[in-house]
Amino acid sequence: MKPTAQQIANFETRYFKPDFIEKNGDKPVPWKRLDKALARLRVHILDGIAPAVANLLSPMAKRIKELEATVTALQQANEKTLADSFRGAWMAGTVFARGSLAVHDGSLWIALANSDQKPGTSADWKLICKRGRDGKDAR
Numbered sequence: 001m002k003p004t005a006q007q008i009a010n011f012e013t014r015y016f017k018p019d020f021i022e023k024n025g026d027k028p029v030p031w032k033r034l035d036k037a038l039a040r041l042r043v044h045i046l047d048g049i050a051p052a053v054a055n056l057l058s059p060m061a062k063r064i065k066e067l068e069a070t071v072t073a074l075q076q077a078n079e080k081t082l083a084d085s086f087r088g089a090w091m092a093g094t095v096f097a098r099g100s101l102a103v104h105d106g107s108l109w110i111a112l113a114n115s116d117q118k119p120g121t122s123a124d125w126k127l128i129c130k131r132g133r134d135g136k137d138a139r
Helices: 005-015 018-024 031-078
Strands: 086-089 101-104 107-111 125-129
Parallel strands (some): 086 101
8 A cells, every 4th residue: 555645745744844953953852752753653654554464464364263163173073982973773763973883783884974764775874893693592
């Protein structure tokens, strides 16, 4: 953002007064007066820079928030184990979320998608461990 000629002229008349130099020459300037002039100059510069800096930083701040949310989600997902996914025996009418483990007819199944279908009857389920054979002493 380039200042206009009028803004430059206003700035020069506010802060660089030729009459001051003509009157005082190279005499020392009182610190209070110099400090006030520098404070005004600082405010003027910051007023000009602040919007540009805000425009540059706002996309980065937004991206940082997105990344922090992603990190939080990954940390929470990393804390889950298979035990957290095990839902027990499959029950009709119950929707099993993707990644859920369920037992049906003695076999262990994992849900590949949110499903209320019976394991083994749709592509929503994948067999993890097939049930074993009945032994001689089975009743």
